[in-house]
Amino acid sequence: MTYPIKGEHLHKHYKKQVVLDDVSLTLHEGEIYGLIGPSGAGKTTLVKILLGLEKADSGTVQLFEQPPTLHAFRSLGYMAQSDALYNELSAYQNLEFFASVQGLRGKEKKERILEAAKHVNLENALKKNVAQFSGGMRRRLSLAAALVHEPRLYLLDEPTVGLDPLIRRNIWTLFQYLKGKGASMIVTTHVMDEVARCDRVGLLSEGHIIAEGSPEALIQEFNVSSVEDIFLLKEGAHL
Amino acid sequence: MMNLFAMARRIIRQIVRDKRTLALLIIAPLIILTLVWYIFGAKTSEPNLAIINYESSDLVPAFKKADYERMTPLQARRALADNKIDAYVDLKHPVAVHLEGSDPSRNGLAISKIQKSMQAVQRIGIRKMKNQFQEMIKNQQQAIRNQQQIIRQMTGALKHYSPSALSGIQLNSPGKAQQVKIAPSSGEKTHLNVTYLHGSDELNTFDSFGPAMVGIFVFLFIFMIGGVSFLRERTTGTLDRLMASPIKNYQIIWGYMIGFGLFVILQSFILTCFIVYVLHIYNVGNLFNVLVIVFILSFSALSLSILMSTAAKNELQMFQFIPLVIVPQVFLSGLFPIETLPGWVQTIGSLMPVHYSTDALRNIMIRGTGFSGWWLDGLVLLVFSLVFITINIFALRASRPLAS
Numbered sequence: 001m002t003y004p005i006k007g008e009h010l011h012k013h014y015k016k017q018v019v020l021d022d023v024s025l026t027l028h029e030g031e032i033y034g035l036i037g038p039s040g041a042g043k044t045t046l047v048k049i050l051l052g053l054e055k056a057d058s059g060t061v062q063l064f065e066q067p068p069t070l071h072a073f074r075s076l077g078y079m080a081q082s083d084a085l086y087n088e089l090s091a092y093q094n095l096e097f098f099a100s101v102q103g104l105r106g107k108e109k110k111e112r113i114l115e116a117a118k119h120v121n122l123e124n125a126l127k128k129n130v131a132q133f134s135g136g137m138r139r140r141l142s143l144a145a146a147l148v149h150e151p152r153l154y155l156l157d158e159p160t161v162g163l164d165p166l167i168r169r170n171i172w173t174l175f176q177y178l179k180g181k182g183a184s185m186i187v188t189t190h191v192m193d194e195v196a197r198c199d200r201v202g203l204l205s206e207g208h209i210i211a212e213g214s215p216e217a218l219i220q221e222f223n224v225s226s227v228e229d230i231f232l233l234k235e236g237a238h239l
Numbered sequence: 240m241m242n243l244f245a246m247a248r249r250i251i252r253q254i255v256r257d258k259r260t261l262a263l264l265i266i267a268p269l270i271i272l273t274l275v276w277y278i279f280g281a282k283t284s285e286p287n288l289a290i291i292n293y294e295s296s297d298l299v300p301a302f303k304k305a306d307y308e309r310m311t312p313l314q315a316r317r318a319l320a321d322n323k324i325d326a327y328v329d330l331k332h333p334v335a336v337h338l339e340g341s342d343p344s345r346n347g348l349a350i351s352k353i354q355k356s357m358q359a360v361q362r363i364g365i366r367k368m369k370n371q372f373q374e375m376i377k378n379q380q381q382a383i384r385n386q387q388q389i390i391r392q393m394t395g396a397l398k399h400y401s402p403s404a405l406s407g408i409q410l411n412s413p414g415k416a417q418q419v420k421i422a423p424s425s426g427e428k429t430h431l432n433v434t435y436l437h438g439s440d441e442l443n444t445f446d447s448f449g450p451a452m453v454g455i456f457v458f459l460f461i462f463m464i465g466g467v468s469f470l471r472e473r474t475t476g477t478l479d480r481l482m483a484s485p486i487k488n489y490q491i492i493w494g495y496m497i498g499f500g501l502f503v504i505l506q507s508f509i510l511t512c513f514i515v516y517v518l519h520i521y522n523v524g525n526l527f528n529v530l531v532i533v534f535i536l537s538f539s540a541l542s543l544s545i546l547m548s549t550a551a552k553n554e555l556q557m558f559q560f561i562p563l564v565i566v567p568q569v570f571l572s573g574l575f576p577i578e579t580l581p582g583w584v585q586t587i588g589s590l591m592p593v594h595y596s597t598d599a600l601r602n603i604m605i606r607g608t609g610f611s612g613w614w615l616d617g618l619v620l621l622v623f624s625l626v627f628i629t630i631n632i633f634a635l636r637a638s639r640p641l642a643s
Contacts, residue, residue, distance in 0.1 A: 051483050055640040070485045078483035084476035088253040100245035101486045129256075145480070155483075 002029050003065060004153040004184045007050050010059035012042075019045045020056070021207040027153075027184055032175060034198030035188040038231070041204045043188040044081055047157050050186070051078060064153075074103060077146035077154045081161075083138040084145075085130050091117070091141050092126040095148050102149035116144040119174050121167075135162050143171065147178065154178070154185035160194065172197050192228045203230055210234050242486045246494020247501075253468070254502055264464055265506050268456045269513050275452050276518045280445035286349040287324040291315045292331035297367070301359030302328065306352065325349040334360060437606045438521065446521035449514060450600030451574045454593040457510065457533055458540040459565050465499055466544030466557050474553060478638060488635040492545065492628055499541050507533040524603035532603065532613060535620045536596040542627035543592070549634045573597035595619045 005027040012020040019042045027033050035043050048054040050061055052068035063072040085094050095113045104112055117123040120140035125133070133141065143159055160168045172194065175185065187198065195201055196215050203211045203218075211218055211230055222230050254260055289308040293299045307328065310318065315327040319339050326349040329335040336353055338346055397405045433440070445452075472478040481491060511529050514520045522529070547564065551557040571577055571588035574597075580588075588594050599616035602608045 048479075053479055053482050053639060070487065073483055073485045076483060078480060080476040080479050082476035084480045086249065086253055086477060087475075088257045089249070093249070093252055097245060097249045098480065098484070101242055101481065101484045103241075103485065105241070 003027060004029060004063070005050050005155075005186065006062045006065070007046075007056075008060050010046070010049055010061070011057045012045055012049060012054070013057060018207050020049070023059075023204070023207070023209055025050070025186075025202060025209065027186055028200075030179060030182060030184055031199040032179055032184075032197070033186045034195050034201040035186055035204060036190060036192075036195055036201055036227070037204035038190065042207050043204055044157055046204065047155050047186065047188060051076070051155055074149070075152045077149070077151035077156075079142055079146040079154075079156045079159055081157045083142045085138060085142060087131045088129075090127055090129055091122060091133070094130060094141060095126075095145055098145040099148045104149055112148050112150065116148040119147065120144045121170065136164065136167060139163055140167070140171075152183055154183060154187075156185060156187045158188055158190075160189065160191065168194075192226060195227045201227060203227070205231060205234060242490045243494050243497065246486070246490060247498040250468070250495060250498025251501055254498075260464055260468075261502075264460055264502055265509060268460055268506070268510055271456055272452060272510070272514060273518065275448070276445050276514075276520075278445075279448050280443050280518075284348075286326065286345060286352050288349060288352060289315050289318065289324050289327040291327055291329055296330035296333070298330055298333060298360050298363055301356050301363055302330075303356075306356070326353065328353060328356075442521055442605070445518075447601070447605065448574060449518075449520045450604055451572045451593070451597040453510065453514060453533060453600060454536055454596035455565070455569055455572060457507070457537055458568065458593050458596075459561075461499070461503065461506075461537045461540040462544040462547075462565065463558075463561070464544075465495070465541040466548045466551070466560070467554055469495065469545045470548040470551055470554065470557050473548070482635075482639045488632045488639070491635060492631045495545060496538065496541065496628065500538070503537040503541070504534060507537060520604065522604040523607035524605075525609065528603045528609070528613060529600060532596055532599045532617060532620075535617055535624070536592060539592040539620050539623040539627065542624045542631060545631050546627050546634070549631070567591065568593040573601070592620055592623050 003026050005025070007026075008024045010020050010023045010025075012018075023042075023046060025033075025035075025046070035046065037043055045054065049056045052061065052063070061068060063069075064075065066072065086097070089097070092113065095116060096109065099109045099113055113126075114123060117126055120143055122137065122140055122144060125137060130138065130141065139159070139162055143156070146154065146156065160171055163171065168191075175187070175197075179185070187194075189195070198215065200212065200214050201218065202209050211222070211234075213221065215227055218227055218230060219225070222233060224230055224233060254264070285306075287308075288306060289310040290299075290302050291310055291312045291314075293302070293309060308324070310327065312329075315324070315337075318324045319327060319337065322339060322341075324339070325345050326336055326338045329337065334353075334357065336350070338349060340346060394405065397408075438446070472481075507530055511526060511533055515522050515526060515529070543564070547560045548557055551560065567587065568591045571584070571591050572593040577585055577588050595616040599613035602612040602616075606612065
């Protein structure tokens with residue numbers, strides 16, 4: 001079994017605040033890993049460190065079992081918490097730019113753009129200016145930009161935030177489809193009904209992974225009715 | 240290579256689709272330069288002057304009626320207080336000038352005008368003196384003639400009564416009496432004969448300020464637009480997305496340079512043609528040389544703005560750099576002489592890109608020098624750009640610390 005992402009003993013602090021305290025995370029090939037935790041728990045920092053966009057104080061990160069290289073980024077789809085789109089451009093031009101940067105050319109690029117747009121139901125809005133997009137459309141376009149080059153590995157930071165339930169369900173169907181094609185992904189979320197759709201989840205709280213495993217196993221292990229309750233249990237609340 | 244062009248193409252598309260930015264980049268400098276042209280290029284207005292106590296003075300011809308209003312002392316004092324005239328001249332105590340005095344530039348105008356009249360006053364004085372001398376000489380000649388008359392009569396008498404004494408006197412006399420002639424006076428010609436090595440007497444303030452102004456406004460607008468546009472890349476998260484892609488740091492920075500470069504060429508071309516052909520700024524140099532300098536300057540502005548955006552967290556912080564980066568350039572650009580300033584201020588001045596563009600543009604436009612006159616300034620500007628670009632590429636590494 002290979003590991004698309006492996007982070008070991010990661011520490012990170014900003015000024016006096018400790019954000020990550022000895023966090024280790026291994027993503028298995030072909031799984032959806034849900035990183036859950038309250039806001040401020042360090043999810044985004046962890047994702048950025050795994051990507052190599054931020055340097056950990058100590059610890060190691062491996063992408064595809066190697067230290068991160070530019071070449072590895074070709075097989076990686078990243079979606080940040082912000083939409084990260086160019087407002088002046090049309091949806092098509094946005095996708096076209098990110099596809100070009102990922103090395104797609106000519107006819108292949110065009111096909112991939114249309115496919116990615118179809119995945120997020122934006123194929124009819126491609127000519128529109130992104131500035132006229134609603135929040136949900138922007139989120140979906142941002143996701144399309146992350147998957148336009150068909151990466152093997154996805155790091156998605158809150159991909160469904162601000163989307164209505166129907167679209168959210170469609171997007172999770174898309175994740176399952178991508179997984180079926182062999183992709184692995186780390187998804188951060190704090191929506192608990194999404195947790196059940198993950199193969200494995202890691203609970204991040206105050207810089208520690210307090211529990212990790214499949215949702216069912218966790219519920220059994222801690223004897224709680226939902227994964228959410230584990231946070232409360234750890235806080236010392238009596239259920 | 241393809242990434243570089245993808246980057247450049249995206250920036251070109253962004254600017255073309257953002258009409259506001261396009262207008263700010265291309266039209267705004269034209270409007271502002273036109274304004275500046277009206278302000279500095281306008282003919283300076285004539286000072287309003289008056290004379291008092293002129294009735295009994297023979298200096299009046301020096302103060303032409305078209306230039307000096309005739310007033311009574313009371314009228315003049317009131318007009319001065321009401322700011323209707325800038326100064327009045329009292330001819331009773333030649334020559335006392337009373338200035339309104341609140342505006343140094345109008346003081347200067349009034350004084351220089353009055354000084355011109357003073358030349359006429361001096362001419363009148365000289366002529367008066369000449370007339371007096373001539374009068375004096377004429378009187379003396381008359382006196383001499385009268386004496387000669389008497390001597391002739393005495394000679395007649397002597398001839399009659401004692402011829403031997405007369406011949407003794409004639410032997411000792413100093414020849415013929417000399418006629419005194421007055422040479423025509425050359426003192427009246429007081430005009431200066433002025434020639435110009437560079438420029439002409441039609442060179443107005445805008446012509447000498449123009450080259451500095453072009454530099455300042457090109458720099459300002461490129462700095463704002465380039466800086467904000469790169470800053471947005473950070474704040475919207477698109478830079479993170481790029482950092483998580485295989486694009487290389489130098490491709491991002493040079494992509495910006497090329498993408499903006501196209502508009503910079505367009506802007507430089509329009510701006511240069513505008514000031515030369517529409518505003519008719521004084522230009523004896525080659526238009527192409529002007530274009531090259533404006534273009535190189537824009538590049539240094541763009542690369543500096545990207546560098547500054549690294550240190551800014553949002554648009555407001557970006558604009559906070561304007562007083563720090565742009566305003567000193569205005570004052571140290573060569574608009575005002577800096578030779579007399581303290582050494583450290585001059586050192587700051589020599590770190591300002593606009594300083595070099597002004598120097599080069601003045602050499603080209605006013606002195607008409609070719610490549611030999613501006614290559615050094617152009618080179619310094621290029622070095623500025625290359626240094627900024629290199630720092631930018633290294634600064635981007637901080638955004639992607641692991642993979643480089």
